[in-house]
Amino acid sequence: MQLNRSELENNTYSFTSLDKDWGADDDYLFSFACMPGTNVLQIACGTGELSYALHKEGVDVVGLDRNPQKIAQANKRSDAVNWLESDARTVRLNQRFDAIIITGNAFQAFPTNTDQILVLQTISAHLKSNGKFAFGMENPKARPWEKWGQKNSPLTVRSVDGKRVSLWQDTNGPDKNGLVSMKTHYSSDGKYCSMSKIRRFVHRDHIRDLLEAVGLRATASYGDWSATDLNDAAPYIIVSGGLNN
Structure with a gap:
């Protein structure tokens, strides 16, 4: 049976909304964003494990995901995090953040230049002047x-x-x-x-061009979530940076 959008939204086939175990991406992003007394926006927060872990360390977290089933599970996890069911391309909050992170490979789910630029504009619009961002994706090479x-x-x-x-x-x-x-x-x-x-799947230079188009700049690039050097054989492209002030 081919799944359609209404069936997904009505939870007819709830098993298509997948959870994930804590992984190397979570380790990296937790270390990157864990700054007690600061605030963090997590895009594609899923069921909220990483957001909640940051909260327990004294970080004020907003967890955002467009999947209603995942946000429902996140709400069950804790009401101490501000969970938002929203689209990262269009959301605008009256708030700026010390750090913004995108979970796992979620950036790949935005399939056009326009989609990816809109997500990056959301980061640019919500980042403090000295704030930082990090996200990753699988390396097409x-x-x-x-x-x-x-x-x-x-x-x-x-x-x-x-x-x-x-x-x-x-x-x-x-x-x-x-x-x-x-x-x-x-x-x-x-x-x-x-x-x-x-x-x-986009290459490192293309990511750099997208960042520059929205006033962001990459200050570091890695080839996996353990922060090894980026090369053609690397499984991932991980970028972090801030506003191009």
């Missing part, structure tokens, strides 16, 4: 889509409501714009559905 789960060897993951889910992908691309089209298949408790998605 490492061709990560070739390693995603296949039907004969599906990944086992967990939904936001704790269900065990088998997941595999059919992929096509990338095209000249770095877009990889994929049909993601989900199976859980005898139920099956699929959902079409697009992920965008």
Whole structure:
């Protein structure tokens, strides 16, 4: 069964909203943003594990995600964090932050230059003059889509409501714009559905150009979440920086 938007919003197939275990990206972003007495905006906060961990260290956190099921789970985790169900491309808060982070590879879910510029404009609009940002994505030169789960060897993951889910992908691309089209298949408790998605892979120089277009600048680039050097074989592109004052 092909999943449609109304079914997703009505929670008919809740097992398509996936949770994630704490990973190397969380370690890096926690260390980056953990400054007691400051405030942090986390874009794509998911079910809120990282936001809540920062809160417990004395950080004032706003956690933002456009997935209503994930925000619902975040609200169950704690009411001490300001959780917002909103789109990072358009949200505007009457607030500026010491740090803004984007979780995991969420930046890839914005498939056009316009989408990615809008997200970066949100960062620029909410960052204090001496504030900092960090986010990452998979490195297209490492061709990560070739390693995603296949039907004969599906990944086992967990939904936001704790269900065990088998997941595999059919992929096509990338095209000249770095877009990889994929049909993601989900199976859980005898139920099956699929959902079409697009992920965008851009190179380091293109990211730099996008940042400059919105008044941001990168001050550091790494090849993975342990802050190793960025090279063609690196699995990730991690960038951090601030306003181009």
